[in-house]
Amino acid sequence: MAEWTRDELVALYLDGTVNVQVDDEVRPMTTEEWSTWIDGQVGQPKPEEPGA
Amino acid sequence: MTYPWASGEVLTAADLNAYAGLVLVKTQTIGTAVASVTVSNAFSSTYDNYRIVIGGGVGSTAITLSLQLGASTTAYYGVVTYATYAATGTPLSAGDNNAAKWTTIGYAASGLLQASFDLINPNLATWTSINAASWAAQTVAGTFNGVHQVSTAYTDFTLGVNTGTLTGGTIRVYGYNNG
Numbered sequence: 001m002a003e004w005t006r007d008e009l010v011a012l013y014l015d016g017t018v019n020v021q022v023d024d025e026v027r028p029m030t031t032e033e034w035s036t037w038i039d040g041q042v043g044q045p046k047p048e049e050p051g052a
Numbered sequence: 053m054t055y056p057w058a059s060g061e062v063l064t065a066a067d068l069n070a071y072a073g074l075v076l077v078k079t080q081t082i083g084t085a086v087a088s089v090t091v092s093n094a095f096s097s098t099y100d101n102y103r104i105v106i107g108g109g110v111g112s113t114a115i116t117l118s119l120q121l122g123a124s125t126t127a128y129y130g131v132v133t134y135a136t137y138a139a140t141g142t143p144l145s146a147g148d149n150n151a152a153k154w155t156t157i158g159y160a161a162s163g164l165l166q167a168s169f170d171l172i173n174p175n176l177a178t179w180t181s182i183n184a185a186s187w188a189a190q191t192v193a194g195t196f197n198g199v200h201q202v203s204t205a206y207t208d209f210t211l212g213v214n215t216g217t218l219t220g221g222t223i224r225v226y227g228y229n230n231g
Binding site (some may be wrong): 020026037042 | 080082083084085086088089090091092112113114214215216217
C-alpha cells in the first residue's frame with residue numbers, strides 16, 4: 001500500500017495553508033505546528049478506508 | 053402536567069423543559085482548510101448525554117475523523133467494524149488500544165463530511181463512552197464504539213483528521229434531556 005512521503009504532503013499542504021480552529025477563530029498553523037503536522041502523516045498509508 | 057397532553061390544556065415552561073427530548077446546545081461552523089476544530093463549552097452539568105452530528109462539508113482527500121475530549125491524550129479505546137458495499141468477504145475491524153484519541157468516528161472525502169454519534173457522560177467525572185458512531189465512506193461503511201478510561205469531566209472536544217483538511221460543514225451538539 002502506498003504511504004505518504006514528506007514531499008507529497010508538503011506539495012499538497014503548503015506551509016501557511018493549513019488552519020486550526022477553536023470555536024469561531026480560524027488561524028493558520030505556525031510553521032512549527034505545520035511541520036509537526038506534516039511529520040505526523042509521513043509514512044502513514046494512504047487509505048481510502050479505515051484499516052485498509 | 054403529564055404527557056400526553058389533552059386539548060385545551062395550557063403548556064408551561066416547566067412542561068416544555070421536562071418533555072424536551074434532544075436540545076440543541078451548540079452549533080459550530082467549520083472553517084476552510086482546517087486540520088482540527090475545537091468546540092468549547094459543549095458539555096455541561098445540564099445534560100449527562102449528548103448526540104453530535106457533523107455534516108455539510110468536504111475533505112481534501114479521503115479522511116477518517118478523530119475525536120479528543122478536552123486536552124486528554126491517553127486511554128482512548130474503541131473498535132470500528134466495517135464492510136464493503138459489495139458485501140464480499142468477512143467484515144473487517146480496526147481498533148484504538150490506549151490511543152491518544154478515538155480515530156475512526158466519522159469520514160470525509162471530496163464529496164462529504166459526515167459523523168453522528170452519542171457521547172455518554174462527557175461532563176461527569178467518570179469514563180466517557182462513544183456509541184454508535186456510524187459512518188459511510190466511498191466503498192465501505194461501519195460503526196465505531198469505544199470508551200475513554202479517564203474519570204474526568206470535560207466541557208470541550210476536538211474534531212481531528214488522520215490526514216488532510218476539512219472545509220465547511222457544521223458541528224451540532226445536542227443534549228439528551230435528563231428529564
